[in-house]
Amino acid sequence: MKRRTWLHQGCAHCLALAGLTQLRPAWAQAGGSAASAPASAPPVADGYALPPRFDRPDLASDEGGLWAMMDREERRLRRSPFRMREPGLEDYLTDLACRLGGNHCPDIRVYAVRAPFFNASMAPNGMMQVWSGLMLRVDNEAQLAAVIGHEIGHYLQRHTLERLRDIRARSAFGQFLGLFGVVGLIGSIANMAGALAFSRDHEREADRIGVDLMRRTGHDPREAATVWGNLLAELQATPGADPTQESILFATHPPSAERRDTLDALSIGASGEKGEAAWRTRIAPLRRELLADEIKRGRPYETVALTTRLLSREPGDAELLYCRGEAYRRRGVDGDAALALADLQAASASPQAPPMAHRALATLHRDAGDKAAARTAFERYLAAAPDAPDAAMIRQNLEELR
Template identity: 55%
Template sequence: MERRTFIGTCGCCAVSALLGEGWAPPARIQRPDPKSDEGGLWALMDREEERLHQSPFLMRDAALVAYVQAITCRLAQGHCPNVRTYVVRSPYFNANMAPNGMMQVWTGLMLRAENEAQLAAVIGHEIGHYLARHSVESLRDAKSRSAFAHMVGIIPVAGTLAALGLVAGAFAYSREHERAADRMGLELMAAAGYPPLEASRVWANLLAELQAEKDWTGDASKRSVLFATHPPEKEREAKLEAAARAMGKEDLDPRTGALRQAIGPWRRAWLEDELKRRKFGESLALLGRLTRVDPQDGEASYFLGEAYRLRAAEGDTDRAQEAYQRAAALPGAPPEVHRALGSLHRKAGRLPEMREAYARYLAARPEAGDAEMIRSYLKKGE
């Protein structure tokens, strides 16, 4: 659908009524005068973009980056030539877009998205901030440009994950800005052919993860910077859902298979990154959701077992074994699931089961680094 046609529909009117005044996309943003406050902000972000090029956390898989760039362009439309998309390997849920057109998408977000539409919802929200030039408004609301420059300039080491996080957090928008970006994001999603209802599901899923952590206090703003300045979580979820349903378009393809194929070569590594966070409540909520969305997902079931094993709370050994056994019968489970089962059987003294599990592991990974150790267990168990 053409952008001008979409804006004229009653669906857009419904969004405007629920989330604020109507909005139309601006002309392509031109580079500002370097002597202006906005020009200074662009210069700062240009410097951070150069640092990002050297970051060890930057994903350099051409196919993966092209996939995310294509989604960004599908949403940004005529602004696509101004946007440069970078995929950053970090297990945290995040995406951000700087005023100079630098878009960061973190792998923790891609891992959590159930389909391409959910990924597009977050990217579209960030494009909304960019198109509305919210970062410039935030800068002008600050006490002085030098204060903002100091905040961005304190980045300690170029390319570190902490540095990338600091840049990502530099744009803490007001709740009014967040509501406006939500509305723009829904419009961009629908215009690009994505079902807008997926936007509210992203928010609900992230909140459910935070609530699953043992130190949950009931205040999401203290657990994630994404909730600190955004509208109250329940309000936001409700408004996004109501606006999306008013727009209709629920029959649009969320492109689940496209996302899964794009991240497939990296998904296991990203799941390993997730467990290294040692936020097992959040990880279990994520992995439990992935296995519910796709009960045939052997890889997610294996990592669900790993999360229980590593958490090691009361009853977790039995939960881990159940998840491993389920994974072992499903496609996509790594051979390590048999090693994990073998270890549980060995500790419980179930020697026949141990031998069977270890034999299956060695058959799949005969040259594994721990193969000799596993063979020694088999000899001792004979």
């Protein structure tokens, strides 16, 4: 069987492994200072020993056929309109995955996917995708490394290959492929939960490996427990919610009572860098777009929980205030109108106010019967976004309000 020796574009670590170039840390690429960069840590003595790179299986074999299916999905993903093409983003993600994956770097291809749900996955052929909902929710690079490292752990232990073999003859197989190819972008998560879930033993292995990979790259392993806890709290914000029915990630990675305790135990006595400044610099150009997608997702309880947590770190941020205010407005339970008004007024008063904050505030005033306030807010929206797609409709609204 032939070894896969090709190197993908933008992977400085792949070139370094081949002895062709000097590494430039992602921290420097993302605008972080040298002082904030995590120093590369040597493998811990009792840590996980990375296996050798995987040979590409013969196409005629059972495994080769599964790889061929993943290759086909990857070709579709490359051309997909869901793929994010922000300059440097996939290079940044690839660099992080390569540091975590070590000698497996040449076999890892990372794709950024515009999908407003918390998810990352890695196929047996080395294709990884990171969804925009995950990027919106992590607070720093260490949390991102925790999720990517966990998925690499599944890859290194060939868990996903086992799952593919196990369900190949089942009706859920097409949905499983959708996880990798965005064919079933949202899909029926409830139908996938039982058929596609990794076992608890697989989860424990992936957690242990992910934490160990974080130690080696100098990331703070304690952030692994934080990111999973944040997601679970967000999903539980909706009354009566079941995370395995609400999250595509938890459909295949079931949450358990022991999960956070296990991650906490694995990181006892550990330390490292979080890389918060580097991650904020990287995600800043995309955040307004990602927050707009979050609103359109139509899960206001989760959006309120998410933005409240983010505002605790960035109080007064106009984009976050607008997003939470709009979620309150759309949710519309008792007391939400007053909460929406407070957030939208604060967002609109900011010099960094997104134009949509004025539009949402105008709609809130109009629904409350305050025509004068609605007119003022609509006029501010048109002044901020005169070429908005709905500008003609807003001008008609202004005429009616007069």
